[in-house]
Amino acid sequence: xxxxxxxxxxxxxxxxxxxxxxxxxxxxxxxxxxxxxxxxxxxxxxxxxxxxxxxxxxxxxxxxxxxxxxxxxxxxxxxxxxxxxxxxxxxxxxxxxxxxxxxxxxxxxxxxxxxxxxxxxxxxxxxxxxxxxxxxxxxxxxxxxxxxxxxxxxxxxxxxxxxxxxxxxxxxxxxxxxxxxxxxxxxxxxxxxxxxxxxxxxxxxxxxxxxxxxxxxxxxxxxxxxxxxxxxxxxxxxxxxxxxxxxxxxxxxxxxxxxxxxxxxxxxxxxxxxxxxxxxxxxxxxxxxxxxxxxxxxxxxxxxxxxxxxxxxxxxxxxxxxxxxxxxxxxxxxxxxxxxxxxxxxxxxxxxxxxxxxxxxxxxxxxxxxxxxxxxxxxxxxxxxxxxxxxxxxxxxxxxxxxxxxxxxxxxxxxxxxxxxxxxxxxxxxxxxxxxxxxxxxxxxxxxxxxxxxxxxxxxxxxxxxxxxxxxxxxxxxx
Numbered sequence: 001x002x003x004x005x006x007x008x009x010x011x012x013x014x015x016x017x018x019x020x021x022x023x024x025x026x027x028x029x030x031x032x033x034x035x036x037x038x039x040x041x042x043x044x045x046x047x048x049x050x051x052x053x054x055x056x057x058x059x060x061x062x063x064x065x066x067x068x069x070x071x072x073x074x075x076x077x078x079x080x081x082x083x084x085x086x087x088x089x090x091x092x093x094x095x096x097x098x099x100x101x102x103x104x105x106x107x108x109x110x111x112x113x114x115x116x117x118x119x120x121x122x123x124x125x126x127x128x129x130x131x132x133x134x135x136x137x138x139x140x141x142x143x144x145x146x147x148x149x150x151x152x153x154x155x156x157x158x159x160x161x162x163x164x165x166x167x168x169x170x171x172x173x174x175x176x177x178x179x180x181x182x183x184x185x186x187x188x189x190x191x192x193x194x195x196x197x198x199x200x201x202x203x204x205x206x207x208x209x210x211x212x213x214x215x216x217x218x219x220x221x222x223x224x225x226x227x228x229x230x231x232x233x234x235x236x237x238x239x240x241x242x243x244x245x246x247x248x249x250x251x252x253x254x255x256x257x258x259x260x261x262x263x264x265x266x267x268x269x270x271x272x273x274x275x276x277x278x279x280x281x282x283x284x285x286x287x288x289x290x291x292x293x294x295x296x297x298x299x300x301x302x303x304x305x306x307x308x309x310x311x312x313x314x315x316x317x318x319x320x321x322x323x324x325x326x327x328x329x330x331x332x333x334x335x336x337x338x339x340x341x342x343x344x345x346x347x348x349x350x351x352x353x354x355x356x357x358x359x360x361x362x363x364x365x366x367x368x369x370x371x372x373x374x375x376x377x378x379x380x381x382x383x384x385x386x387x388x389x390x391x392x393x394x395x396x397x398x399x400x401x402x403x404x405x406x407x408x409x410x411x412x413x414x415x416x417x418x419x420x421x422x423x424x425x426x427x428x429x430x431x432x433x434x435x436x437x438x439x440x441x442x443x444x445x446x447x448x449x450x451x452x453x454x455x456x457x458x459x460x461x462x463x464x465x466x467x468x469x470x471x472x473x474x475x476x477x478x479x
Contacts, residue, residue: 035239035240036174036177036178036181036194036240037190037193037194037197038235039128039132039170039174039232039235039236039240040174040194040197040198040201041197041201042228042229042231042232042235043132043135043167043170043229043232044197044198044201044202044205045201045202045204045205045228046135046139046205046225046226046228046229046232047135047167047225047229048201048202048205048206048328049205049206049208049209049221049224049225050138050139050142050162050222050225051301051302052206052209052210052213052305052317052320052321052324053142053209053213053218053221053222053225054100054142054155054158055093055097055302055305055306056213056218056305056309056317056320057146057218058093058096058097058100058152058155059089059093059305059306059309060218061152062088062089062092062093086310086311087435087436090306090309090310090432090435090439091432091435091436093306094303094306094428094431094432094435095428095432096152096155097302097424097428098424098425098428098429098432099153099156100155100156100158100159101159101298101302101420101424101425101428102421102424102425103156103157103159103160103163104159104160104162104163104166104420105163105417105420105421105424106160106163106421107160107163107164107166108163108164108166108168108169108417108420109414109417109418109420109421111131111163111164111166111169112166112168112169112172112410112413112414112416112417113268113410113411113413113414115127115130115131115169115172115173119172119173119176119244123242123244124173124176124177124180124240124242124243124244125236125240125241125242127169127173128170128173128174128177128236128240129233129236129237130164130165131164131165131166131169131170131173132165132170132229132232132233132236133165133233134161134162134164134165135161135162135165135170135229135232136165136226136229136230136232136233137161137165138158138159138161138162138165139222139225139226139229140226141154141157141158141161142155142158142222142226143219143222143223143226145158146218146219146222147219166417168413168416168417169413171413172409172410172413174194175191175194175409177240177243178190178191178194180243180244181243195332195336198332199328199329199332199333202325202328203325203326203328203329204325205328206321206322206324206325206327206328207321207322207324207325208321209221209225209317209321210317210318210319210320210321210322210324210325211317211318211321212224213317213318213321214316214317214318214321268407268410268411268414270404270407271283271400271404271407271408271411272284277467277471278463278467279399279400281463282395282399282460282463283396283399283400283408283411285456285459285460285463286392286395286396286399286460287396287411287412287415288456289352289388289392289453289456289457289460290388290389290392290393290412290415290416291415291418291419292449292450292452292453292456293355293356293359293385293388293389293392293450293453294389294415294416294419294423295419295422295423295446295449296359296363296423296427296446296449296450297385298419298420298423298424298427300446301324301327302424302428303427303428303431303442304323304375305320306431306435306439307439307440308320308323308375310439312370312371313370313371313372313375315372319372323375323376323379326376326379327379330379330380330383331379331382331383331385331386332386333383334380334383334384334386335355335383335384335385335386335387335390338351338354338355338383338384338387339351339387339390339391342354342387348391348394348395349391349457349460349461351387351391352387352388352391352392352457353454353457354384354387355384355385355386355387355388355391356385356388356450356453356454356457358381358382358383358384358385358387359382359385359388359450360447360450360451361381361382362378362379362381362382362385363378363443363444363446363447363450364443364447365377365378365381366378366440366443367440367441367443367444367447370440388453393409393412396408396409396412397409427442427445427446430442430445
């Protein structure tokens, strides 16, 4: 365990610098240590922008003509031939969305734990350059598919590349870089800044892509995203420093690099070996809660896009972009504000319950209200739902020792990857089955899953009370 003096200093020290920073200090490049946040800006803008491009392009491929030209042909008459075509487009889009999301989840599931342990032996830059490069390849191949009008199944290959360059991997390495280069007292501020950049970049991307698709089509929108991802890769390659001192990596570094994927995944289980003060149960229950809260959100936006394109809304790319921008702004802003306010009067678990109830209420609103204002109302009601994810991450980081935080965050990222692997196919399958007669049934399924989270909250609270009683009894016996 680190001493207090060790924990109050960043891994890269300003006075002694370390091996990589010695080179930077000698060349007057200490400023390189504080420019990690632009990765969030460039990568988030491009990757978030590719989601509606892929979804709407896929939708247009199953119609006789472009979706952009047919969005005004929506009809509330389900016997209308055009409505039957729309139902077919919805079913096929949902089916292929399921296929391509599985293609994304499989490599993400494998790489998250692998890179989570690899980052501590091979270095941070390599672990960041690889997913950023594959994200660039993904955008290039998507542009090629759109330009040459290649078969839809080629999108599966694109999603495989996206899975290698997955957001979970990039986010994990970025937060590791921030942790390496900051003191604990500064870390929360830097991570809040990074989160704020993510919020603004996501919202700007959603609005801009909707406008570009409306005015320039899919191809030029995709080329713009590819250019940003190329700039992001160059930025990482040229400007981001290596924050890990590779010459003082403990153990046999060469043998560690040669570890198989299975061995790396197994190494994550070491955080569950100790059960002092019921820590194993805490970690397991918190990860289950994390899974249940993230599960409904995996295919949430893709289903929302399909519903917005269908009757009675018949939204075009610009309206969808505005809605997604509002969604990207409202949820993080309300959740961050909620945590800041509620922390003075509520426990962490009580705050997570507010987030769970907020999520449940939004699914009921989406199921009952089928108008444009209902979509925005559901978004506002859902505003506190992101508190649960932040709270469970924070609670997990407090349970383990400082040298185990990398593994616990890799374990959380693995849970997210598993969630994507299971949630997207199941949610899309329900939507595809019910789209012709009750397309909003999928929100009842999401509602029932989130209810389970309340049961595990009760289980966690009971476990904590039992531990406190046992500790009090032990202290009374000793006294």
